[in-house]
Amino acid sequence: xxxxxxxxxxxxxxxxxxxxxxxxxxxxxxxxxxxxxxxxxxxxxxxxxxxxxxxxxxxxxxxxxxxxxxxxxxxxxxxxxxxxxxxxxxxxxxxxxxxxxxxxxxxxxxxxxxxxxx
Amino acid sequence: xxxxxxxxxxxxxxxxxxxxxxxxxxxxxxxxxxxxxxxxxxxxxxxxxxxxxxxxxxxxxxxxxxxxxxxxxxxxxxxxxxxxxxxxxxxxxxxxxxxxxxxxx
Numbered sequence: 001x002x003x004x005x006x007x008x009x010x011x012x013x014x015x016x017x018x019x020x021x022x023x024x025x026x027x028x029x030x031x032x033x034x035x036x037x038x039x040x041x042x043x044x045x046x047x048x049x050x051x052x053x054x055x056x057x058x059x060x061x062x063x064x065x066x067x068x069x070x071x072x073x074x075x076x077x078x079x080x081x082x083x084x085x086x087x088x089x090x091x092x093x094x095x096x097x098x099x100x101x102x103x104x105x106x107x108x109x110x111x112x113x114x115x116x117x118x
Numbered sequence: 119x120x121x122x123x124x125x126x127x128x129x130x131x132x133x134x135x136x137x138x139x140x141x142x143x144x145x146x147x148x149x150x151x152x153x154x155x156x157x158x159x160x161x162x163x164x165x166x167x168x169x170x171x172x173x174x175x176x177x178x179x180x181x182x183x184x185x186x187x188x189x190x191x192x193x194x195x196x197x198x199x200x201x202x203x204x205x206x207x208x209x210x211x212x213x214x215x216x217x218x219x220x221x222x223x
Contacts, residue, residue, distance in 0.1 A: 035212065044204055045153075045161065047212035060211050061119070094160055101208040104151030106172055108160035 002026045004095050004109035012089075012116050018082040022095030022109060029076045035099035036069065036080045038091040039111075046091075050099035051078055085116045120209035124218045130195045131223065138190040138218045140205030148207045150188040152181060155202045155217075164203075165190060197222050 008020035022034070036048040049059035049069050057069045068081045078095060092113050098105035123141040130136035140150060150168050153161035163172050165181040168188065178193045192199050200222045205215040 037212075044217040045214045047214065050212070058211065098163075099212055102149050102167055104153070104163045104166040104206060105161075106163045106166070108162070111160050 002028055002097065002107055004097070004107060006093060006095055006109045006112040008093075008112060008114070010113055010115060012085055012114060013118050014086055014116055015084055018080075018085050018089060018114055018116070020080050020093055020095075020112065020114070022078045022080075024076040024078070024097075027076075028097075030073065032097050033099045034071075034078045035096045035105055036078075037094045037096060037105070038089075039094070040088075040091045045094075047099070048080060048082075048093075087116050090114065090116045119211075120207065120213050122205055122207065122213055122215035124203075124205060124215040126216075127219045127221065129221045129223055130192070132196065133194055136192040136195050136199070136220055136222075138192075138203050138205075138220065140188040140190070140215050141186055142188075142207065143186060145186055145188050145207065146184045148183075148209065150181065150183045151206045152179075152190045153204045153206065154199075155204065156200075161204065192220070195220075195222050 003025040005023045012018045035050040037045045039045045059067045066083045070079050092111040094111045095109045096105035097107040152165040154164045155161040164179050168183040169181040180191045202217045204217045
């Protein structure tokens with residue numbers, strides 16, 4: 001079973017850029033959609049965006065102006081960058097396999113907590 | 119943007135059937151996925167494409183989708199089913215429902 005591991009700073013200052021990486025454990029990397037999702041404490045999940053096998057990306061319209069997703073196939077890593085963060089960006093950030101129309105997100109990382117604070 | 123409406127909470131007695139609804143405009147035309155999330159854990163996909171169970175999910179979990187409502191049904195509810203449940207669709211982006219807390223009491 002494929003495993004996903006998120007990594008990155010747990011604390012980011014307001015107005016700076018949040019950067020996280022998700023490492024995929026197997027070679028299925030190139031065949032699936034990969035999504036980033038975040039979840040503030042006590043709230044429901046919010047989808048950030050997805051990376052398609054073609055390398056193209058789709059983003060949540062509410063975050064589109066601040067989000068960039070990228071891939072490093074040699075390292076089997078998907079990255080997300082969120083610029084100009086505020087306290088409202090404090091959340092647990094997950095990467096997950098999937099995010100297409102017909103299938104759900106069937107594999108999730110354990111999540112990483114990011115706090116935005118000075 | 120597309121909105122999904124879930125009840126905040128549902129209660130069920132052990133061994134009985136719980137139904138968690140997810141409302142949305144003509145949701146019956148969309149593929150609905152359901153996730154279970156226990157405290158401190160990542161969500162787990164329990165139903166995809168309305169009524170399909172991923173490998174390892176008990177057959178007590180089932181789903182339906184028609185008209186303006188999708189429903190997750192948990193038969194023979196067990197204490198271990200107590201969790202938050204979220205529905206999800208694609209509508210130009212991934213959209214999640216607000217979540218339903220299922221209590222087994």
